[in-house]
Amino acid sequence: MKMTLSNKMATIVVSLAMFSSANAQNKQKPMVIEEQGSFAIGGTKKMEEGKFELSNALAPQGQTFHADHAYVYYQIPQKARKYPLVFLHGAGQSKKTWETTPDGREGFQNIFLRRMFPVYLVDQPRRGDAGRSMVETTIKPIADEQFWFTQFRIGNYPDYFPNVQFPRDTASLEQFYRQMTPNTGPFDSNVIAGALSTLFDKIGAGILVTHSQGGGPGWSTAIKNSRVKAVVAFEPYSSFMFPKGELPQPIQSTGLFGELKAVEIPLADFEKLTKIPIVVYYGDNIAKQPSKVWNMDHWRSGLEMARIWAATINKHGGDATVVHLPEAGIHGNTHFPFSDLNNIEVANHLSKWLKEKRLSL
């Protein structure tokens, strides 16, 4: 999409208008916070063989190393609802995902605090402020942002999707890129689910909200811990779990990760997912049938698998809903519906679902 000068001017005017409305939104009403803080949760510990000597204190012998915990930042508003929302980010992201949006509006952190939910934001093990990892890693400065722009369905770089709910100014895109933060150890779904399950042991019953790659450890956490009272998954992809013997065929895709395979788990585990309400959201600009546009086709395979999965959950007596946002009249969403320009609309949809499921008591 080429922009004429007058298009550009229009974009600038719209961006400025949005910026001032974002400010107005922030000025709405103060938030009354009963309690806020942070802590590490879960993780493991190792001790090196040998004896620690004060006279040789830089040697690892006899020293300990705590790692693979999650970092959690929480806020409890006044007159809080019963069930907190626990937010888990996706690949290459941190708890920043849920905070201020790239163009400076309020994210789901503030939106749901204002709606009286206790909010827990997680940096998963080996990410962000939970950086200590039991496994060594090397982090390289690899230029990859035009890939993510496309993979995350802002558009097909350098073009934006015509209806996309993502701001078109450079500063917002820069903020979006800068919210990526690397793994400080290999991604390990079990390590993440372990830490999250320990979090629910600490805080009690709550609602788990995941994004993208967080979907996998999210399902595993719900299987591990019955304190997870519901799961809300934004655009999960590679982690749909089916009972033994019911694994669907892989879904072919021109997406850059190729065919999408489902995961087989014991029936007893799968059945735990049928005991709680689950909603899975997908945004816009996802292909309706197989397509050569790889980003649109990647997410087509995800959405198709989500539908097969939800049908399987429901066949086993569960309560899983797949919401394809355009079908619900909400258009233009990227891979980050909760921070897109219309994130209040998306939040409203979720609030309604939570209310229907009696989760916003």
Added chain:
Amino acid sequence: MKMTLSNKMATIVVSLAMFSSANAQNKQKPMVIEEQGSFAIGGTKKMEEGKFELSNALAPQGQTFHADHAYVYYQIPQKARKYPLVFLHGAGQSKKTWETTPDGREGFQNIFLRRMFPVYLVDQPRRGDAGRSMVETTIKPIADEQFWFTQFRIGNYPDYFPNVQFPRDTASLEQFYRQMTPNTGPFDSNVIAGALSTLFDKIGAGILVTHSQGGGPGWSTAIKNSRVKAVVAFEPYSSFMFPKGELPQPIQSTGLFGELKAVEIPLADFEKLTKIPIVVYYGDNIAKQPSKVWNMDHWRSGLEMARIWAATINKHGGDATVVHLPEAGIHGNTHFPFSDLNNIEVANHLSKWLKEKRLSL
């Protein structure tokens, strides 16, 4: 220090009492937050040579990489004071440093929000949620916690200093260890000062509060940007800057980093540090004269250098104060006075200083 069983029981009872008083403290009064959010600030960008091709989107050619920014989380309370406090952590730490203490009490984040200061918490470039680095790095799981226990003057491992203001239960020590998080790129004082200076450009005049290794980039930020209206430095060590020709002799120490050298900078830069009030805090269990106890002697060299430095600042017409907390009647502090058991006392001392310097308007 060996513990008898009744000692242990006493410790447990005291810990429980602290825990419930921490809860009572949290329940005090809600915090009224006018605005809160987060953003990336500063940093650089590179672009790989070549042309980005949608059909080869995993290749770095023609792609960008934004990195070396800081991450900032901010909260502005209702009826906020004029100057915000900007908090920069030390080595191996993140913004967690200023949040909940290891034993679950409120840290300087909440304490100063309750005292009506806008609070900005920074993850410095290449740390925590600001993980993208322009320089490659490898992170290894090296066991080092008994070193840090000792270096940070909780005691001489496994002994606690008898008067230490650090909780003696295992869970608190584990939280303390787990708040460490690795560099995701080499520590670079200029990169950090660059990002911090850009932060002050954005938010306007404010007070910079640094810890330990944050001291160096802190002084550099104050030199770069006159919007830094004051600096509060907790236990800085290796980064005292003197004008050309006035460099003091290195201070010998049995500390594990050996002799402490000062840094020479142009007079014109140094003079910028004489235009603002500065206070430097040190805790307890620092040797009074050269000692073979390496942790106590390491910090002796830091405190001595701080005093020479403050005298030099003041000789040039500046206003620098070194507060050795035990001399001010505040005993038992570790390298983390702002999260020690008596952190309210430490905060009170700082509040008084801010008031005297007309910084709490």
